[in-house]
Amino acid sequence: xxxxxxxxxxxxxxxxxxxxxxxxxxxxxxxxxxxxxxxxxxxxxxxxxxxxxxxxxxxxxxxxxxxxxxxxxxxxxxxxxxxxxxxxxxxxxxxxxxxxxxxxxxxxxxxxxxxxxxxxxxxxxxxxxxxxxxxxxxxxxxxxxxxxxxxxxxxxxxxxxxxxxxxxxxxxxxxxxxxxxxxxxxxxxxxxxxxxxxxxxxxxxxxxxxxxxxxxxxxxxxxxxxxxxxxxxxxxxxxxxxxxxxxxxxxxxxxxxxxxxxxxxxxxxxxxxxxxxxxxxxxxxxxxxxxxxxxxxxxxxxxxxxxxxxxxxxxxxxxxxxxxxxxxxxxxxx
Amino acid sequence: xxxxxxxxxxxxxxxxxxxxxxxxxxxxxxxxxxxxxxxxxxxxxxxxxxxxxxxxxxxxxxxxxxxxxxxxxxxxxxxxxxxxxxxxxxxxxxxxxxxxxxxxxxxxxxxxxxxxxxxxxxxxxxxxxxxxxxxxxxxxxxxxxxxxxxxxxxxxxxxxxxxxxxxxxxxxxxxxxxxxxxxxxxxxxxxxxxxxxxxxxxxxxxxxxxxxxxxxxxxxxxxxxxxxxxxxxxxxxxxxxxxxxxxxxxxxxxxxxxxxxxxxxxxxxxxxxxxxxxxxxxxxxxxxxxxxxxxxxxxxxxxxxxxxxxxxxxxxxxxxxxxxxxxxxxxxxxxxxxxxxxxxxxxxxxxxxxxxxxxxxxxxxxxxxxxxxxxxxxxxxxxxxxxxxxxxxxxxxxxxxxxxxxxxxxxxxxxxxxxxxxx
Numbered sequence: 184x185x186x187x188x189x190x191x192x193x194x195x196x197x198x199x200x201x202x203x204x205x206x207x208x209x210x211x212x213x214x215x216x217x218x219x220x221x222x223x224x225x226x227x228x229x230x231x232x233x234x235x236x237x238x239x240x241x242x243x244x245x246x247x248x249x250x251x252x253x254x255x256x257x258x259x260x261x262x263x264x265x266x267x268x269x270x271x272x273x274x275x276x277x278x279x280x281x282x283x284x285x286x287x288x289x290x291x292x293x294x295x296x297x298x299x300x301x302x303x304x305x306x307x308x309x310x311x312x313x314x315x316x317x318x319x320x321x322x323x324x325x326x327x328x329x330x331x332x333x334x335x336x337x338x339x340x341x342x343x344x345x346x347x348x349x350x351x352x353x354x355x356x357x358x359x360x361x362x363x364x365x366x367x368x369x370x371x372x373x374x375x376x377x378x379x380x381x382x383x384x385x386x387x388x389x390x391x392x393x394x395x396x397x398x399x400x401x402x403x404x405x406x407x408x409x410x411x412x413x414x415x416x417x418x419x420x421x422x423x424x425x426x427x428x429x430x431x432x433x434x435x436x437x438x439x440x441x442x443x444x445x446x447x448x449x450x451x452x453x454x455x456x457x458x459x460x461x462x463x464x465x466x467x468x469x470x471x472x473x474x475x476x477x478x479x480x481x482x483x484x485x486x487x488x489x490x491x492x493x494x495x496x497x498x499x500x501x502x503x504x505x506x507x508x509x510x511x512x513x514x515x516x517x
Numbered sequence: 518x519x520x521x522x523x524x525x526x527x528x529x530x531x532x533x534x535x536x537x538x539x540x541x542x543x544x545x546x547x548x549x550x551x552x553x554x555x556x557x558x559x560x561x562x563x564x565x566x567x568x569x570x571x572x573x574x575x576x577x578x579x580x581x582x583x584x585x586x587x588x589x590x591x592x593x594x595x596x597x598x599x600x601x602x603x604x605x606x607x608x609x610x611x612x613x614x615x616x617x618x619x620x621x622x623x624x625x626x627x628x629x630x631x632x633x634x635x636x637x638x639x640x641x642x643x644x645x646x647x648x649x650x651x652x653x654x655x656x657x658x659x660x661x662x663x664x665x666x667x668x669x670x671x672x673x674x675x676x677x678x679x680x681x682x683x684x685x686x687x688x689x690x691x692x693x694x695x696x697x698x699x700x701x702x703x704x705x706x707x708x709x710x711x712x713x714x715x716x717x718x719x720x721x722x723x724x725x726x727x728x729x730x731x732x733x734x735x736x737x738x739x740x741x742x743x744x745x746x747x748x749x750x751x752x753x754x755x756x757x758x759x760x761x762x763x764x765x766x767x768x769x770x771x772x773x774x775x776x777x778x779x780x781x782x783x784x785x786x787x788x789x790x791x792x793x794x795x796x797x798x799x800x801x802x803x804x805x806x807x808x809x810x811x812x813x814x815x816x817x818x819x820x821x822x823x824x825x826x827x828x829x830x831x832x833x834x835x836x837x838x839x840x841x842x843x844x845x846x847x848x849x850x851x852x853x854x855x856x857x858x859x860x861x862x863x864x865x866x867x868x869x870x871x872x873x874x875x876x877x878x879x880x881x882x883x884x885x886x887x888x889x890x891x892x893x894x895x896x897x898x899x900x901x902x903x904x905x906x907x908x909x910x911x912x913x914x915x916x917x918x919x920x921x922x923x924x925x926x927x928x929x930x931x932x933x934x935x936x937x938x939x940x
Contacts, residue, residue, distance in 0.1 A: 193788075208717075286834065286835065286838075287833060287834065305835065307834075307835035307836065307837040307838055308718055308719035308720050308789070308835070308836065308837065309718065309719075309720070309789030309835050309836040309837070310835040312788065312789045312835075313789060313791075313834065313835045313836070317833060329719070329835075330719050330720075330835075330837070331719030331720075331721075332718055332719030332720075333719070367719060370717070370719060394716035394717075395711050395712055395713060395715070395716050395722060396712060396713030396716050397716065399713045399716075399717065400717075
């Protein structure tokens, strides 16, 4: 028996355009490429003296962050402002009431203020899906990170970074290193790289930090960093949270750095023109050596710049897809 | 009321009876099968041609939510829903507020159930006070108040030594202990089966070993203490294999599975629908197939609904913030009939797992369709169908099968010779 609410493209409208941006899963390569192309065009806007375009003029974008964030929140704010939207940012503490109630009620209230778009970060996997499906289907929902599940704008800004530095994905070897298990960035990156045709995706981590069945993403698993980095074009380092030291996942930061930390010496095994990426914030001396983070291979700060352009692309595309869907539904109703 | 049910296909799985005949009910008992006694004059005659008459279904786990959780359900609403699913006898677990660890709570439940007058209720008492796993509940007082078995649910005992003593104490008085084997540590923080689906969705996993590690320990303690044991809500292939091994070496343990575990797998979680959030979790296709085989072979004697009604808000949140459980007791028969429709079980075997199997596991006075047994009968039309949710009696609408067209339709449920449900 098939469940009635089996998988359906919640985030696409009747024409296959984005109306929400929840996850990269199920998005066709053409759509991902369109996001990258659009972001490329916005990068030029960012370089101009007047950085604003009027695509979201008169629209209200609410950033609702149930988890702390600096970079993601700020770049979303900037992206919305550069699109001429009105922007509200809320940092919602989850400590006082039950999470579900807070989430549901908070968003219903914001919806009542005639918000057109929510950018949501939440600690529960699936939170963005829940909102798009049950709370505010009339509002474009952009996932700013949900639990361990997805961080699709980070995934796309990483893809933009790779494309701008490497040209394409067809002949690349990419290694993702560190805490894959708890990382929504890793999940979004694996899906995006696969969809864009990257032939050699590697994940490098001890077994305690690898999800069960990670091979389903079309990746090769390495437990040795030197082997995992051999001749790669791109190294994506992941942030290691301090709390991973408890509960037996890892003995210590020191031992992790010894085995999986990216040092100049280890990076020497990659291609000479390899780039080093990191979603930030970086832990110097835990997953990455300062000399690498600040060195010639590092594109970590470029990622931040590209992040604004990618978020502008996603916000504008989802808004236009949502508007088209509303019009379509009104026409059908008439 | 005296009833004559005429011309039904009568199936009594224990005796192997499967023939078209008549049933006569009087004074709460099955008076006779076949010809009625000469002096019998029924108050009502039911033409049951084309219908199947079977022992009323016995459901070993139906959360009634009363006392304490009336926003989710109450004894009247959930026993009525059960009768609509063909259930004439049900057991309710001790997770109430207050916990069912005193005879007062047991008496309250039994009084309200009698007052409601739908399915019969057999409470399951808490094995430890407050289900806290530290101090024994007053098991004999609970037994005398009507508790038919004892469990600590999914809450682990604080120490193996205390658990061991609890089992020895229960064994002293030939009480049945129900194990919901899941290792708390291994399951901690988990939301879904620790497999590719949960990994893809970023949901923290509950490994299969959460079940098997606890199950292996529990089986060894059962063997040592000699307690009468029933294992409930098995989910994994290796779990049922452990039960089969124990049975093969002569340990008289019984087991049940949740009906939804025989139908759904963890793949249903794709899309994050909280309707599929259950504990213990839905597992893989291979696990589901092994559970089906175990039901077929008889390693698992009972299929239960593991009915857990919830209010709307309990499911209206991101997956991890929702409460686990499915409301499905009122679909027990039609949902179970999908197993026959799909060719996985023959009808008498299915009916046995839904009536005599569970009744024998907990020694309940139910599960037979022979002269002299309680007049608990379900009469259903195998050719009709049930649109799930077309009418809905449970207070909990948290059911992923709503809207599905299911095979067969319950026409009458008789409890102690009364019409408890007429569809």
